[in-house]
Amino acid sequence: MNPFTYERASDTSAAIELAKGNAAARYLGGGTNLVDLMRETVERPEMLVDVTGLPRGIEPRADGGLLIGAAATNTALAADGHVRAHYPLLARAILAGASAQIRNMATVGGNILQRTRCRYFYDTAAACNKRQPGAGCDARDGFNRYHAILGASPACVATHPSDMCVALAALDATVHLDGPAGPRSIALSDLHRLPGDRPDIETELKAGELITAVELPPLLFARRSTYRKVRDRASYAFALVSVAAALDIDDSGVVRDVRLALGGVAHKPWRASAAEAALKGRPAGPESFRAAAEAELAAATGLRDNAFKIELAKRTIVAVLGELTGDDA
Amino acid sequence: MNFTINGQSVEVEADIRSSLLDLLRNSLGFTGTKKGCDQGACGACTVLVDGERINSCLALAVQYQGRSITTVEGLGSDGNLHPLQQAFVDHDGFQCGYCTPGQLCSAIGMAREIERNIPSVVTADFMAVSVTVDERELRERMSGNLCRCGAYNGIIEAISETLEKMPASTQERARA
Numbered sequence: 230m231n232p233f234t235y236e237r238a239s240d241t242s243a244a245i246e247l248a249k250g251n252a253a254a255r256y257l258g259g260g261t262n263l264v265d266l267m268r269e270t271v272e273r274p275e276m277l278v279d280v281t282g283l284p285r286g287i288e289p290r291a292d293g294g295l296l297i298g299a300a301a302t303n304t305a306l307a308a309d310g311h312v313r314a315h316y317p318l319l320a321r322a323i324l325a326g327a328s329a330q331i332r333n334m335a336t337v338g339g340n341i342l343q344r345t346r347c348r349y350f351y352d353t354a355a356a357c358n359k360r361q362p363g364a365g366c367d368a369r370d371g372f373n374r375y376h377a378i379l380g381a382s383p384a385c386v387a388t389h390p391s392d393m394c395v396a397l398a399a400l401d402a403t404v405h406l407d408g409p410a411g412p413r414s415i416a417l418s419d420l421h422r423l424p425g426d427r428p429d430i431e432t433e434l435k436a437g438e439l440i441t442a443v444e445l446p447p448l449l450f451a452r453r454s455t456y457r458k459v460r461d462r463a464s465y466a467f468a469l470v471s472v473a474a475a476l477d478i479d480d481s482g483v484v485r486d487v488r489l490a491l492g493g494v495a496h497k498p499w500r501a502s503a504a505e506a507a508l509k510g511r512p513a514g515p516e517s518f519r520a521a522a523e524a525e526l527a528a529a530t531g532l533r534d535n536a537f538k539i540e541l542a543k544r545t546i547v548a549v550l551g552e553l554t555g556d557d558a
Numbered sequence: 559m560n561f562t563i564n565g566q567s568v569e570v571e572a573d574i575r576s577s578l579l580d581l582l583r584n585s586l587g588f589t590g591t592k593k594g595c596d597q598g599a600c601g602a603c604t605v606l607v608d609g610e611r612i613n614s615c616l617a618l619a620v621q622y623q624g625r626s627i628t629t630v631e632g633l634g635s636d637g638n639l640h641p642l643q644q645a646f647v648d649h650d651g652f653q654c655g656y657c658t659p660g661q662l663c664s665a666i667g668m669a670r671e672i673e674r675n676i677p678s679v680v681t682a683d684f685m686a687v688s689v690t691v692d693e694r695e696l697r698e699r700m701s702g703n704l705c706r707c708g709a710y711n712g713i714i715e716a717i718s719e720t721l722e723k724m725p726a727s728t729q730e731r732a733r734a
């Protein structure tokens with residue numbers, strides 16, 4: 230680990246001021262990802278600005294939504310009464326991630342900006358375009374069981390590893406930012422980028438920008454929602470495929486509205502818009518569910534170790550939607 | 559840097575890069591806390607910070623200044639074991655013992671999470687007013703602590719016995 234200076238920011242403007250103009254400064258949340266990457270010398274910051282003292286409140290909004298301070302811990306958000314009642318898919322997604330110890334440390338801001346778990350990204354002896362633009366990609370023909378089946382590029386096939394973000398994508402969350410050029414907001418689904426030919430640029434964040442809060446709009450039918458994660462062991466493992474879903478069915482059994490997002494399949498949390506469009510107005514049942522899953526995965530491509538995830542994603546979508554209609558699978 | 563460790567205030571000079579784990583083990587001699595993976599994946603380094611369990615290997619010590627840290631040394635001592643330690647002995651909750659300090663601290667942190675009605679991913683009803691503790695819940699909640707020797711059955715028995723016997727809020731400071 231290379232040496233750095235450490236500053237604890239008392240508020241948002243102090244944090245921005247401390248990091249301003251310093252390309253080697255990093256904001257520090259719980260450190261569960263950044264400290265790990267610093268130890269591997271993948272990250273080599275010269276200054277850490279601790280943002281865990283920034284707002285961490287979780288507050289219901291007048292419109293029925295929820296405003297979540299970026300420094301809220303993953304545990305605090307999953308345990309929040311409003312989240313459990315109104316956005317159960319979010320609580321379940323967070324609790325499906327990492328371990329209790331890590332969730333106690335990890336912040337909402339850090340979870341959103343965690344880096345990929347691609348092992349070649351971590352291994353400084355391997356070729357990785359994300360770590361070193363132009364170096365090549367050892368994952369493409371290497372160990373790629375956890376890699377992308379949607380939206381990947383010749384340059385990078387990594388996935389975004391967050392569970393929480395999959396639920397946030399399904400919920401149409403907005404991310405509030407602040408930075409040297411002032412505050413702005415961006416949809417969570419627009420924050421992370423697909424790799425294209427610049428996998429080193431992972432988000433739309435500008436230099437020195439900070440996540441200050443995440444806002445959830447109200448979504449009445451999210452009371453009927455869940456998150457399912459398929460992984461190599463029952464707990465404490467990253468997703469091979471995960472599905473966040475909320476379903477609204479009318480009295481005649483027709484899908485009135487639906488939210489669907491996938492994890493473990495792409496460089497960003499994957500909002501399954503094609504599947505959503507295919508489901509709306511269709512009877513809530515296995516045939517429509519399968520057709521919607523086929524529509525979403527039509528563009529998927531497999532690599533050496535991960536082609537099975539295409540069928541796995543389809544089946545998981547069908548199973549989760551079945552679960553939400555009361556048909557346990 | 560200043561900390562309260564097992565109830566004692568401590569002042570120590572440390573490298574800014576030092577993890578809380580290395581500070582405890584190398585600078586302060588609290589070698590009860592173990593280093594397994596040094597990357598958050600095994601739980602051997604679990605300690606309590608203000609009563610909450612964390613992985614000290616991923617914690618920069620500098621970030622935890624002023625906080626109250628409990629390590630396995632703060633739970634019990636020779637001839638004066640913590641009830642959970644005694645239960646680990648009674649139920650064969652270890653073989654080599656390397657994971658045990660982390661298991662103990664983790665279980666005590668977990669007891670408090672259950673008391674505060676924090677759900678887990680296997681909790682069926684998020685609206686229930688309290689957690690129904692069964693083996694499935696305990697295994698999921700303890701899944702951040704691996705045991706290479708596979709002493710899991712004894713570990714779960716020891717933890718559930720202690721949970722039945724004593725309220726979580728008394729566990730961190732309790733001795734037999």
Ligand SMILES: Cc1cc2nc3c(=O)[nH]c(=O)nc-3n(C[C@H](O)[C@H](O)[C@H](O)COP(=O)(O)OP(=O)(O)OC[C@H]3O[C@@H](n4cnc5c(N)ncnc54)[C@H](O)[C@@H]3O)c2cc1C
Pocket residue numbers: 255256257258259260261262263264265280299300303325326327328331334335336337338339340341342343344390391392393438439440441465466467468597598599
């Ligand atoms: C063993 C292990 C298993 C895991 N398993 C899972 C899993 O199954 N599912 C899952 O989703 N996650 C998993 N994780 C990842 C974990 O969820 C993340 O490490 C954690 O959420 C990151 O949060 P943090 O606050 O610790 O971030 P940090 O490590 O502090 O920061 C991460 C990044 O975010 C930046 N950052 C932090 N806060 C802000 C802010 N407010 N504004 C701007 N930038 C900021 C930092 O500069 C850094 O680049 C696992 C981690 C480990 C170590």
Ligand code: SF4
Pocket residue numbers: 345347348349350356357358359360365366367368369384385386387428
């Ligand atoms: S998949 Fe992306 S992160 Fe992994 S080695 Fe290739 S370029 Fe690097």
Ligand code: FES
Pocket residue numbers: 592593594595596597598599600601602603604613614615616
């Ligand atoms: S040593 Fe910290 S989790 Fe393994």
Ligand code: FES
Pocket residue numbers: 651652653654655656657658704705706707708709
């Ligand atoms: S007792 Fe040996 S690792 Fe758990």
